[in-house]
Amino acid sequence: MVRNESDILPSSLAHCAALFDHIVVMDHRSTDPPTARARYSRRRALPASRSSCSTAVRGNVPAAITNLLVQRAFAAGADWVFPLDANECVDITDRHTLEAVLEAQARGARRFAWRNVAPDRQGSWGHFDVKGDYLCPARPSVWSKVVLSRAVADHYPGFWLSLGNHEISPEQGMATLELPTAGEYLHIRIRSRDRLYAKLENGGAAYRALGRAKPAPRAAARRPT
Secondary structure (H helix, E strand, O other), rough: EOOOOOOOOOHHHHHHHHOOOOOEEEEEEEOOOOHHHHHHHHHHHHOOEEEEOOOOOOOOOOHHHHHHHHHHHHOOOOEOOOOOOEEEEEOOOOOOHHHHHHHOOOOOOEEEEEEEEEEOOOOOOOOOOOOEEOOOOOOOOOEEEEEEEHHHHHHHOOOOOOOOOEEEEEOOOOOOOOOOEEEEEEEEEOOOHHHHHHHHHHHHHHHHOOOOOOOOOOOOOOOOO
């Protein structure tokens, strides 16, 4: 699921195209130019399809959309499904290496640890290339993302991916499964100064729209002693 990621989307799709057989892009009310994916798909014959959600989704609805798309992928014959955001890249550069990792993890679901990174060279508002050097913390985040094999869909047909794809349960409401870690995702949240400012402004506006903004604290009055 992507929203206003036109700067990184073409480069992210190119990275995915080197690893996967098919890509599904779910657009959530993007207002930036929608042509980046289409231009790349036509130029490279990328096996990608696009869906869109025209209404605001909150609460657990994004998780429901992701679960629906994952179920559709398995119904269409997928062996593995990687739910990804546009600002996440599998830290593997070629299909052969990925297949070797998955072969070693032949059954069930696995985790890919999240490593928050910052690009050594900033992009612009309209363009960012995922190929480059990054500033990385010594350890990955405590958060991770789930990837699923067909064995999961066969064994747990009612499986449920949590919001953000961080956990998986045999069914919604059940305890989450314990999963080993198979690799890492690079999480590229901040790619340019302009996009950082926009994210801060949009986040502040969304917070105020919820009506939860706290009033400025008043200075406590003191009586003279």
